Amino acid sequence: MNVFINKNIPEAGIKLLQEKGINLTINPTENVLSREKFIKICQENDALLSVGTNTLLDEDFFQQCPNLKGIALFSVGFDSVHIPSANSRKIPVGNTPDVLSRATSDVAFLLMQSVARKSFFNHKRILNDQWGSFNPLANLGQELYGKTLGVCGLGRIGFEMAQKCKAAFGMNIIYHNRSRKEDAEKELDAKFVDFETLLAESDVLSVHANYTAENNELFNRNTFAKMKPNSIFINTARGKFQNEADLFEALTNNIIWGAGLDVTNPEPMKSDNPLLALPNCCVLPHIGSATYEARNGMAVCAAQNIIALFENKKMPFCVNEEVYS
Ligand SMILES: NC(=O)C1=CN([C@@H]2O[C@H](COP(=O)(O)OP(=O)(O)OC[C@H]3O[C@@H](n4cnc5c(N)ncnc54)[C@H](O)[C@@H]3O)[C@@H](O)[C@H]2O)C=CC1
Numbered sequence: 001m002n003v004f005i006n007k008n009i010p011e012a013g014i015k016l017l018q019e020k021g022i023n024l025t026i027n028p029t030e031n032v033l034s035r036e037k038f039i040k041i042c043q044e045n046d047a048l049l050s051v052g053t054n055t056l057l058d059e060d061f062f063q064q065c066p067n068l069k070g071i072a073l074f075s076v077g078f079d080s081v082h083i084p085s086a087n088s089r090k091i092p093v094g095n096t097p098d099v100l101s102r103a104t105s106d107v108a109f110l111l112m113q114s115v116a117r118k119s120f121f122n123h124k125r126i127l128n129d130q131w132g133s134f135n136p137l138a139n140l141g142q143e144l145y146g147k148t149l150g151v152c153g154l155g156r157i158g159f160e161m162a163q164k165c166k167a168a169f170g171m172n173i174i175y176h177n178r179s180r181k182e183d184a185e186k187e188l189d190a191k192f193v194d195f196e197t198l199l200a201e202s203d204v205l206s207v208h209a210n211y212t213a214e215n216n217e218l219f220n221r222n223t224f225a226k227m228k229p230n231s232i233f234i235n236t237a238r239g240k241f242q243n244e245a246d247l248f249e250a251l252t253n254n255i256i257w258g259a260g261l262d263v264t265n266p267e268p269m270k271s272d273n274p275l276l277a278l279p280n281c282c283v284l285p286h287i288g289s290a291t292y293e294a295r296n297g298m299a300v301c302a303a304q305n306i307i308a309l310f311e312n313k314k315m316p317f318c319v320n321e322e323v324y325s
Pocket residue numbers: 076077078097098100101104152153154155156157158176177178179208209210211215236237238262263286287288289290
């Protein structure tokens with residue numbers, strides 16, 4: 001079995017694959033391959049271990065790669081793959097759940113506090129020689145104790161974010177999800193609300209849903225207008241959840257109080273993006289899962305998915321199990 005890995009991954013995963021005698025073609029550079037080059041190498045392989053590619057694995061991709069037998073994503077999000085196209089060819093698609101939930105919810109929590117205390121902005125003030133003298137009225141943030149966290153998408157990462165906010169600040173938890181999570185409700189003392197209530201009642205609204213086309217720019221001028229003026233918008237899920245021109249307008253017109261983003265629309269964000277100049281917006285370059293622990297875990301999950309394919313077994317972390325029926 002020949003596997004293409006389009007960007008190098010931690011050794012823990014490579015070692016597992018090599019121990020099984022799987023032939024690996026690893027793109028040795030950090031450069032994103034052109035779509036043509038990417039597809040050409042996929043055509044020469046049985047499986048793809050896909051790392052944050054800009055190439056959508058869409059119907060055209062699957063048509064051009066008829067010999068591909070499986071895809072192991074180096075991510076939990078699977079929005080880069082057109083699942084119906086994989087299903088129609090019985091191609092299993094694997095992901096990396098759980099191992100990155102702690103790291104990603106840590107970044108949501110970090111952004112929440114960074115926005116509440118304007119930390120990125122104040123850091124920039126020092127770099128610009130604007131520290132000045134102590135001013136009792138300037139650079140004031142807000143405290144989060146007893147405030148309401150609204151989780152949009154109470155899955156694995158949303159749950160961990162809620163746990164942290166409850167433990168650290170005694171925050172009240174409300175959530176909106178595709179279905180109710182009664183066990184999580186009990187554990188977090190959380191309340192299931194409709195989307196409109198989530199917008200209206202959250203002091204911090206943190207997005208943890210998985211992205212689909214139906215969710216495209218769910219956070220836009222209309223929805224920001226329904227949020228509280230003191231509210232903080234956090235997104236570590238996918239940038240396409242937000243309309244960034246509308247977010248800029250909401251942040252500059254005091255419609256909402258602040259925003260913290262680990263994901264942007266599009267990525268990468270350019271350095272002249274007006275959001276970066278705002279005092280009430282913190283942006284990170286998609287580093288949610290960027291810890292040694294999470295990335296090693298992701299490498300192992302992805303390798304286990306490829307090994308299962310190689311051994312004609314079900315992928316242990318499969319997003320389209322229907323292909324096995
Ligand atoms: N910033 C980063 O580096 C990372 C980002 N992510 C993103 O986080 C997402 C969530 O990951 P997990 O928690 O593991 O996924 P999950 O599948 O456990 O949770 C997602 C939840 O969102 C819910 N949902 C879907 N659409 C919704 C909507 N419109 N409104 C409310 N709820 C909705 C689902 O029912 C599910 O419960 C991933 O899909 C990925 O896009 C994940 C890891 C790292």
